[in-house]
Amino acid sequence: MTTETITRHGIAAHATEVTVIAGDTAALEAARCFADSIAGSAADRDRERALPHEEIEAFARTGLWGITVPRSHGGAAVSHVTLAEVLAVVSEADPAIGQIPQNHYCLVDAVRLIGNDAQQALFFREALAGRRFGNAVSETGTANSKTMHTRLVRSGGAWRLNGRKAYSTGALFAHWVPVAAVDDEGHQWLAYVPRNSPGLQVIDDWDGFGQRTTASGTVLLDDVHVDALHVLPRDRLFSPPTIHGPFAQLLHAAIDLGIARAALRDLRFWLRNKARPWADSGAVHASEDPLTLNKVGALIVRLHAAEGLLTRAGQALDAARDAPAGEAAAVSAASIAVAEAKIMTTELALDASTTLIEFGGSQSTLRSYALDRHWRNARTHTVHDPVRWKYNVVGAHWLNGTEPARHASV
Template sequence: MTILKARSGALPAEGLGATVPSSSAGESPRILERLPLPPQTPYRVTSDAEALQIARALAEEFRVSAAERDRERRLPWDEIERYTASGLWAITIPKEYGGLGASYETLAQLFVTICGADPSLGQIPQNHFAVIQNLKDTASEAQRQRWFADVLGGHRIGNAGPERKAKAAQLVSPTARLQLKADGSLSVSGSRFYSTGSAFAHWIPFRAQDEQSRPLQVWARRDAPGVTIFDDWNSFGQRTTASGGIVFDRVPVGEDDVVPIWRFQDVPTLSGPVSQLIQAAIDAGIAQGALRDALDFVREKSRPWVDSGVTRASDDPYIINEVGQLQIEVDAAHAVLLEAARHLDAVAHQPIDEHVSARASVAVAQAKILTTEAALLASEHLFALAGSSSSRAAHNLDRHWRNARVHTLHDPVRWKYHLIGNYVLNGALPKRHQWN
């Protein structure tokens, strides 16, 4: 595969956008120097049912210290290793490559389950699974065999997301550049603003441009010289995702480490809908976790209102009514999410044309709207149900709203309404990218 045709146009290392991100205080952010442990071959999950059973067991384990990790902003290094060892990070590798080939419904439920316990930890593999789908859709056969085998062997995949620069007019605009050096080798330089999962990953794929300004997906090793990840993610929610900035400074890459995605710009795929399904599942998990903690607090700690005439808050007729309404909202969002996942399963093995891809985007957009609303409603209404004592810092229940508010900003819901309305009213097909 020829990536760059001529050396004469090779870009110099300088001026490639490999700028160091600045912190909110104007100081240089702290470099995240810790590297993930070398890959270890994980358990091989044998069925979708077993995958969900393992996920439920892990969720109970992760839930125990989720509030403490959030409060201390303690990155879940040990938990990620435990999660990977369970075999769950490899369940979507296709059967023909030695994997389980789990359904999209199982994938969605996996994210709901883990994010119901700790949505920061649960969000970390979002790009891992999205990139696996991207490999199915755009990589060469040799690349699929290579990277699918890596995942089955315990490798984790991160991602370096959009750059926050004025010149990057759109989120999909690559600002990193691939360079052909005089000796014929390749290197890549540039900076990206979001890198969820990359701190814990072994491979970091990201968008770049070739000499003809065509988009590429370049894969860099996490431990390669020139890769620097910054611990500058300081949002008030999703605090332990390590979604900081990343810089690539003349990072060496092989020719086989490059996927020429420009060749697939006009090819309909399921990459966008699958990426969005994961985002919707994260929000559904946040909603379920918030509601669960609200119910536990009402049962165990809340006091009944003075005029209620009951001795337990859980017997207050108004609280009972509100719980019923909230449970319906959360359950409905979850049901539509799984319906969207089943839609993807139904079309996954047929030719994907522009109409199949569009309908998949619409189905997932419907789920994304409802899971967003459920996450925000459950996490905010938690306090109205549980009472003033639930607002004490010791309980850290505000993390549910903080997580919901931050993660639901990932994809503006107003554009989901527009996507659906424009499709239903005008037959307009959604634009194809990872946010649709």
């Protein structure tokens, strides 16, 4: 069992050794090793809704949670291509576990973009030490998904937080819970709150039919004290233009790619070993059914297209990250490239997971095989940002030169 100490910032820190990953190759190798260690128990976790506390601790010890920290602060600053593949590899093994660090990486990126020197020194050090940043950004019951009621008010030399958050993926497993809030003048802020702060309550009430073990539940904030050092100006995340929005979307696309790969992996096994051919096909084995071969061929072409678009999107993000600050053209190019990848990975994950059940036949619906989890995971995760709007963004940009919107969903 690990022991815990309390740091000077009031956060519980596990006294375990965390690897510091040196570069892209090491990151990919660590992701594959970790994925191998969790893949065999993924169906059981989904079936029993067994929250992956031990798995997340092991994940953090790999050092993968610190791979986006800039080299200037001791991190690997891996390419976006590598980061996307890391999440896709882990998500193929268990997409619920793959989704949990998605917000963490976004919140490390926020520190890079809008944190001052002292904030970067603190939070980058925390990330390299395996400390996890959760998420308390979204709210329900508002006019739309971008509206917030959570309030941050000044209190002497510090701040006070009050509000209610939903879909707080990662917060239950986190050391820090970054909270999006507005002040009395309407300015947006990100308050990085230690998980054990008085007045902060994380409730495990996530009841989604897919991604069941992400613990994407509710966060309550009742007059929570926040140190001034832990408050960042969220308004500056998107103006001037930054890659924060397409960065977040790239990671969502990577998770969907992982789900698609998992469904296709099981489809291949099922067609070779379990499924029967349709009687009219004349085939002896399901893997020889001509209509099956046609559909499988189409899915594999789309898989390779999705992988290529995700790589292209990662390269566009690398170029935009290295461009001069506020370079709108590079950010727009990255946003469009990521939107195209997100369209492909979303539709592939849904189609592959549906085809698995369709071609698997009646046996494939049995709960003992848990094949339905791929579709449930895909359908749950892909409602995060509607693909119908991404088609609109891509078309408007190509046809009319319209710039993409600037927020975390583009």
